[in-house]
Amino acid sequence: MAKITYIEHNGTEHVVDVPTGLTVMEGARDNNIPGIEADCGGACACSTCHVYVAEDWVGKLPPKDPMEEDMLDFAYQPDPEQSRLTCQLKVTDALDGLVVKMPEKQI
Template sequence: MTKIIYIEHNGTRHEVDVQPGMTVMEGARDNGIPGIDADCGGACACSTCHVYVDDAWLGRLPEKEMMEEDMLDFAWHPDPVKSRLTCQIKVTPDLDGLVVHIPERQI
């Protein structure tokens, strides 16, 4: 298992074990992490699984593909460097300890 750390906008921290091969979004969904809605089910067709990747991990994740870049335009307060869609981050053992910050959503 790979440990993924989700930090809510209010500072609440969730450390969960996620099976390699799943996505960071699936790990959040399966563990009831609030703030990652995944309305499209992981098809990269919405931005409801948007997070900010912790600075320490920025250079360690695979590059964003064009589809993800396009969808991030619809995210709430996207950051050109730190924003990612969790449905596009495949969990691998080398992501053990990955930290993502869940932004506050506009209602």
């Protein structure tokens, strides 16, 4: 289980426990966190679960694979360092304390 903080674009914070084995996107979906739409259901076929990972977490996450990189090209205002698709971040104990911020909108 990992405690993850989801921050809406307006600054509203949601701190939730996400079970190990789920994705960060599934944690948002299961806890009704606004701002992560996840239109493709986690298939890495859209960019509607895009977030900005807190700077101190960027180097702690697994690297982006080529498919995630391609999908991030379609995200709203992607950041080369901090942007990630939450469907591609599998929750492990090592993600305890992760902080992600949603963009202004998902496209």
